[in-house]
Amino acid sequence: MTPLPQSVDATLALLSAGHYVATRELAVAVFLALRLQRALLLEGEAGVGKTEIARTLAEGLGRELIRLQCYEGLDAASALYEWNHLRQVLEIRIAEAAGERSREALSATVFDPRFLLQRPLLRALQPHAAGAPVLLIDEIDRADEPFEAFLLEVLSEFQVTVPELGTIRAAEPPIVVVTSNRTRELHDALKRRCLYHWVGYPDAATELEILRARLPGIEMRLAGQVVSFVQRLRREELYKAPGVAESLDWMRALMALGVEDLTPEWTELTLGTLLKNREDIDRERGASVERLLDEAREASLIGSGA
Amino acid sequence: MTLSALPRRIADLAEVLRRAGIAVGSGEVLLAATAAESVGVERVHDLREALAATMLRRHEDRALFDAAFAAVLLASPSASDPGVAVPSPRSPAARNRRLASALSSQRPPESPPASAETPEAYAASDLETLRHRDFEQMSAQEARAALELVRRAARWWRRPVRRWQPSARGPILDVRRTLRELARRPDAAPISWRRRRDRPARLVLVCDVSGSMHAYSRAFLQLAHALSGRDRSVELFAFATRLTRLSHLLRVRDVDRALARMGTAVQDWDSGTRIGAALAQLARKFGSTVLGSNTIVLLLTDGLERGPPEELRAAAARLKRSCRDVVWLNPLLRFADYAPLARGAAALAETLHAACPAHDPASLDGLMRALAQRGR
Numbered sequence: 001m002t003p004l005p006q007s008v009d010a011t012l013a014l015l016s017a018g019h020y021v022a023t024r025e026l027a028v029a030v031f032l033a034l035r036l037q038r039a040l041l042l043e044g045e046a047g048v049g050k051t052e053i054a055r056t057l058a059e060g061l062g063r064e065l066i067r068l069q070c071y072e073g074l075d076a077a078s079a080l081y082e083w084n085h086l087r088q089v090l091e092i093r094i095a096e097a098a099g100e101r102s103r104e105a106l107s108a109t110v111f112d113p114r115f116l117l118q119r120p121l122l123r124a125l126q127p128h129a130a131g132a133p134v135l136l137i138d139e140i141d142r143a144d145e146p147f148e149a150f151l152l153e154v155l156s157e158f159q160v161t162v163p164e165l166g167t168i169r170a171a172e173p174p175i176v177v178v179t180s181n182r183t184r185e186l187h188d189a190l191k192r193r194c195l196y197h198w199v200g201y202p203d204a205a206t207e208l209e210i211l212r213a214r215l216p217g218i219e220m221r222l223a224g225q226v227v228s229f230v231q232r233l234r235r236e237e238l239y240k241a242p243g244v245a246e247s248l249d250w251m252r253a254l255m256a257l258g259v260e261d262l263t264p265e266w267t268e269l270t271l272g273t274l275l276k277n278r279e280d281i282d283r284e285r286g287a288s289v290e291r292l293l294d295e296a297r298e299a300s301l302i303g304s305g306a
Numbered sequence: 307m308t309l310s311a312l313p314r315r316i317a318d319l320a321e322v323l324r325r326a327g328i329a330v331g332s333g334e335v336l337l338a339a340t341a342a343e344s345v346g347v348e349r350v351h352d353l354r355e356a357l358a359a360t361m362l363r364r365h366e367d368r369a370l371f372d373a374a375f376a377a378v379l380l381a382s383p384s385a386s387d388p389g390v391a392v393p394s395p396r397s398p399a400a401r402n403r404r405l406a407s408a409l410s411s412q413r414p415p416e417s418p419p420a421s422a423e424t425p426e427a428y429a430a431s432d433l434e435t436l437r438h439r440d441f442e443q444m445s446a447q448e449a450r451a452a453l454e455l456v457r458r459a460a461r462w463w464r465r466p467v468r469r470w471q472p473s474a475r476g477p478i479l480d481v482r483r484t485l486r487e488l489a490r491r492p493d494a495a496p497i498s499w500r501r502r503r504d505r506p507a508r509l510v511l512v513c514d515v516s517g518s519m520h521a522y523s524r525a526f527l528q529l530a531h532a533l534s535g536r537d538r539s540v541e542l543f544a545f546a547t548r549l550t551r552l553s554h555l556l557r558v559r560d561v562d563r564a565l566a567r568m569g570t571a572v573q574d575w576d577s578g579t580r581i582g583a584a585l586a587q588l589a590r591k592f593g594s595t596v597l598g599s600n601t602i603v604l605l606l607t608d609g610l611e612r613g614p615p616e617e618l619r620a621a622a623a624r625l626k627r628s629c630r631d632v633v634w635l636n637p638l639l640r641f642a643d644y645a646p647l648a649r650g651a652a653a654l655a656e657t658l659h660a661a662c663p664a665h666d667p668a669s670l671d672g673l674m675r676a677l678a679q680r681g682r
Binding site for chain 2: 025
């Protein structure tokens, strides 16, 4: 088991060892979350690498990553545990066939941990050989409010009660990362349990660094053009601005096509990897792409000359 | 700065933030002090991030926080005044009005005096007569009393607690109920099924706060506040020339205080109207997050548009496509012979079809009643 980082610099090193290019601001928040044993709430636009932080942490610390993807209608049963009813009924029939009639004996067999379907939250509270796991609660804003309240309870106590089995309590609280795309405001009570960090779009230098870390062996000149184009595209009035995930996709697409120099033709042909919305594509296609590309080329020429 | 002086400074910072309207509890102050100790004071940048991560809960407050941090923690302490350091008017912090008033120790006159105008003074029969009084015609006292009627209108709206409902044909086996029945009647128990209840709609209220709308937008904001007390998924936006998201201010308990805070948050209050630009912004910035196939947008505006009507038409159409429905509330419908002839109103009428009245408590009541039936 890798020990937790003892300083902000160590945290930064841990993240960059996992090929995650983090700002120092983010490293401070991550360091504090680990040190103070608080959940880390990450808010930001889609595709800026919120989920990736949890994955990098789990990998870097050698912990298991347990992911709970939230959605509307998610309830405690599918997040915590369920009894495997079918197997329970089957077990009763087998016991009956074997001549077992006593109620106590039957219920003792039926409510056995073997028939417990463990869902992410319960698994996160169980002891792990490699140390407390990283619990990623992804897109909490998509779950509805009763679930948020339930989660609050779990996060404050790190224990749950299964009526038939008793209370299960985490010996060591898991490292909790909560992400939100801000489709709605989260409840203040939940936010109060967490450290808060806003993950924004990276600046050009950072984004270039991300491309280099994630896609080894890329053509740096092309990457520079890609980054300055995307940076400019984000300033346009779009329904959905491209995130870092989209830049990576685009870079991969261009590499797969063997593009060496960003031309208007190639850009238009591959615009679908950056913009996922018909209005946005219609808007940017043509003159706008050329203008942005000219600006981007100029900027990256100056950048490479310096 | 030394580590020992830090807790004091953090408490001062919390006080300034509180005065600027950012809720910072004592728990957060303690946590912030611990966090500060963990990162140390060698790097101011780290210290600032540590305090931000522990004391802030909204990205929008960040700029204000940075200014307050600079003013309180980076200013050199004067020996005579151990309390909050008040920056000189030339300091960058003082440029922010909200922060400046928070730094001067005087409390801003936030809540309007809730003096002799007690709504309780209104008997039930008097309230009844207010039901059909135009919001614009109400005296200040009547408007306060009408708040109760607005709250009653909001009571029609409620989100169901249960997520499942019994169903004759499934598709999901209701194991719990089946087993319960089986225990009761082992031989003749029916198999029970359940299905997911239809998701209740989510309301997004969009309020025109330009000058001509004053009395109506006030009532509409009160309605939003009351609704949010019943259903926390309610979202609120306001616009005159620009769109501002106000949803978080719905959480302010006291309605007067909430409305006062909204007044400060909306910078272009009481100016001209650009409905098209605002709607386009709503669809663009919040189309993929706040809006969705299950959202009903309530748009309160009189349709008096200053921008080009084509822009408004396109924006309204786009908005309509990004949610379940847009209901146009038009206070001008109080005039019996009103027709949407103004160019903006015509464009809205063409794209959104129906408009509902929203000029008195009774019309809001009817609206909420209709929505409550349709919204599930």
